[in-house]
Amino acid sequence: MTRIVILGAGTAGTIMANRLRRLYAADIRARRTTITVVDQETRHLYQPGLLFLPFGGYEPDDLVRPLRKQLHRAVTLVRETIDRVESSANRVVLASGNTIDYDLLVVATGTRIAPEETEGMTGPGWREKVFDFYSLEGAVALRDALKRFDGGHLVVNIVDMPIKCPVAPLEFAFLADDYFTKRGIRDRVRITYVTPLDGAFTKPTCTRELTHLLADKGIELVTEFSAGRVDGGKGILAAWDDREIPFDLLVTVPLHAGAGFVARSPGLGDDLGFVLTDPHSLQAKVAPNVFAIGDATNVPASKAGSVAHFEAEVLTANIRRYLAGQPLTPDFDGHANCFIETGHHKALLIDFNYDVEPVPGHFPFAGFGPMRLLRESRLNHLGKLAFRWVYWNVLLPGRDIPAVGPRMSLRGKQFPRPLTAAVPEGLVPR
Template structure:
């Protein structure tokens, strides 16, 4: 009997367990471990502050999303012993494994920014929306906001869903226009990057959107901390940005057990081969989704594209064969642009976002690198796809590898 243990029952861990259960591999037991039974649809957090999603829409049972062929353990993970092939759980119990997959994601750590969690500002004038509690608190704060200086801020990269802060800025512009008070709100987008996004082509397009919406850009902002008394966001280069409302994306870090086990980098992400997803330090450990250090977006789409590659590689590894499948870094994401439109980005390790149509050339129907109504509707429809197709491991009409068919570089001239 081969014992496979998956640490984490979020998007990546659930999809992987579903795909492996459908594979009906002989003599394989699959155990998934997580500390609670609440599976969150995290893309929904973005919409809660604006009242377009309700908190109860984004939470379902983890166990209900898993195949009956999978054993689900609701336990706190303390640490991993890779030499002894054991996972130590709370209460001094241990779980033995033959193969291990770390799918524990990433979490915001506001404690990593000095002054941010001071009681004078945290959840009073400073909020996050990367947690359900934070998104709910921000909903109330926006409803009571009467105007002033709004900062939308990224503490440090990488973060999960790297376009979400931009989306928040665009939706905030819409929200205040809808309340007929946009002229009372000065919005600044604050980022440690040298532009609006990581990929230069997309950064230029998204930067133009910021200008069109009269949203200021404060780039290359390496945050030193928050001054709770002065209500300023301060950088190491001496800039001090005053705020009446700070919407921040705190430092994102991997799971604490990854750090405590010595399996992570400085931020707690598992170093893996970016193509095979195998740990660079332990051949019987793989990682997937946000838990890895692969140089692409931390997003659900990435986990989706990774999962089939990992199934093939795990199957080969368990059979003592070379790993056959190579993940190309394929990522795509919708970017809410406000006014009922969204952009769509599609890229991989080596290729920047391109113009064209997705998922099929000529027919699309979704436009790449251009704001459209159908992209917005696609993003809203994704919730049903997530629960009913993605998590159960059902096939989607989207290739795992990035297709170049029907696409042209965004800088190309017709």
């Protein structure tokens, strides 16, 4: 009997459970293999929708579905809170004191926001003048505040990296510009984007494009600002170097951390609670029969659903190899694919990996598209909206998306200068 245990039934955990169920269907029927998922929640939240909810694009009910129904019925769900992993004993200890023994463990418990880590953030003004949109409660509260907002200074701030969906705060600023324009009060709203990075985004070509867009939309940009303190009563966002930015409404992306049990599990995670993971094989450093996927890992890829999807293909193959006693393949290249909503019914699309930054071009087919990379288009926006259907019906059930493989393709991409080392032979673009 092989006991596979998956911690977390979010995007990555659900995809993995359903993929492994399909891979081992015969073994599960013959009771040679079991797949058990542990998650304390009852609902599965479509997180990309949280960006649109504050602007009235979705209602909360549009974004949640029963968690159990996203898992194949042959997968066992244990609805409990995890206390810790004892990898030396191949055992998960639950908060109830119950334990689950495993032969192979997949950690897919994602990341959580930790607003309490920033001085004053959850003090006076929290969810009155200071909001997050990375939780359903936060996004709903922000929607109500935006409805009431009739002018003043809106500040969008990232406390620290890494964060989930690194483009979401920029998209929020773009959509806020759109929202206030439609309400006819854009001239009474000042929007400032405040980031700890030295530019609008982390990758140079993309940063140039996005900086143009911010300027075009009249959104001010403050860089290298490390938020250390929030005073919601007075409306002040202060940096560690004592710079202060006054606000009437602060939309913050709080510090992100891994799930709480990671810190209680010897050797499993780093100081923020992200699982120490090989970036190419997705094997955890703590033990050979422990793997990690999605936002829960410390790999230097974006924390995004597309990354979890691409990782899932590689991880499924590596788990099959591991259980068959074969060597793992270091196949994951950091591939990410993100729509960036820019407002006014347009969006950008970016496609990149560990080594290759986002560049202009066509996707997924070279010279044709139909999607344009790193250029605003209406089709990209429709792609972003259609993604909700793809998420529930293709991604979570663990199916492949046609023409979009786990390894990033260089076809159709236009590079600003000749590429050398990072490009495999035969794939050098024109």
